[in-house]
Amino acid sequence: MQIIDCHNHPDWQGQDSEAFIREMDRLGIDQCWMQSWEAPLDDFDPAYLNRTCPLGPEYPLPFSRVLHYAERHPDRFIPGYCPDPRRPDAIARLEAAVSIYGVKICGEWKLRMLFDNPDSIQLFRRAGELGLPVVIHLDYPLPRQQVWPRPNYWYGGSMDAFERALAACPDTLFLGHAPGFWAHMTDDGQHETCSYPKGAVTPGGRIERMLERYPNLYCDLSGGSGFNALNRDHGNARRFLTLWQDRVLYGRDDVGNIHMPLIDSLGLADSVREKIYAGNARRLLRQI
Template structure:
């Protein structure tokens, strides 16, 4: 059995623009997924109406999943419209249409913003896990915003114990090490060098069972591979709450973590049980895919 990729950005039809990266269609992507040993993928959304390239809208992702349910499932997102009173109904409608979670949440507001709080509360009530992209600052890039040390995320984890939060992006994974930088640019970098024990991500994983990890892109890859023994210990310790993912948008992209996980399993440095949980069983258990 192959892997389940919990983080893909694809289109219903091919997209290519001179000022942006190309986005493969769901059909174009299938041979590449097979080559990488991926059986199924979960599509990320950027919202209800416009969708920022390379993210598709809820509707486009739903169309892909309905056209090829053997290989694709989808998550949904809401537009950043501050209409907190309609959040539950809008998310419930997405779930009824087949959405398996909420993501990729990229709204560039602090995690204590009322609109985000309404999303997190509704997500717990509906049983829809939330994959978030984190940014170090409002008005800087994209993603939900927290301060150094992730105090706002901790408050969310406390306030919404029934909501599963899947952390993603440089600003989240840089906090795996105690010496995580505190400046804006430093917090938006991939981690390098040995991990200093005592980082906030491992601490929050220990304290809050509703914190999970999206292992996509170089942000998670570097967090785990920068210090291989630390990374392997982290994978074993939190095997039930980590999800293999790539963040690919086209058939030319490859991230190194998938091959690294295969190598560690084959060499006996990563248990087969942990490998299977991370690469497919957790996705089936939590998301039903």
């Protein structure tokens, strides 16, 4: 069975391209969507600089490093790039990344601005015209998590703001991702207070209602948040992945391998696993 990791980053946790390839080989991962995360210094916790490329100037995960990986292993890494939409040259940058460097994904979008900021909407629409799915990171401004440098780090604003972007950009495909997205697996209100909610899931939460309403919405299982959304209720995970088998993609967003053992333990049909592990990713990039 082919396996595509739909969400990862260069140099994360100090890995270089060759160590990354060795881990992919060990885990049986064929391809990886390698994505940038470029944001103003004030938009992210400086602690990230201990775990990412410290060279800049495009922090914390520069597109130039994505290209380094993709150029060394063009058959294994599919490059993704998301410029900060507030830059006046954002759309030109995205267009050049596609035409010159073969970028196939607009991601990762992880910024302290609302998803439906007009500059962002313009970028999302252009991504749709260029055939790029958009990978977004949603985090709520949770109750004070730390003292310094900010009480918390929110990105995108809220599921309401994400829903407005989905509605405003019907011709753009989006992958929902991160704690603020996956906390909506069920309507228990925990998204307002914690990143990794626990407890049994009542089916039909906000994610599912949005999947029904917006055919341009897909789900990215990567990170601790996607893992937690499945792991908190295995019966619901089996139901959710089977029902939405055409709309969910496997990814890691980290080194290591927490998702595969969980997905493989759920008793899913092989046809469902094949879509989640690779088929949906190929379809989003029109590789089928």
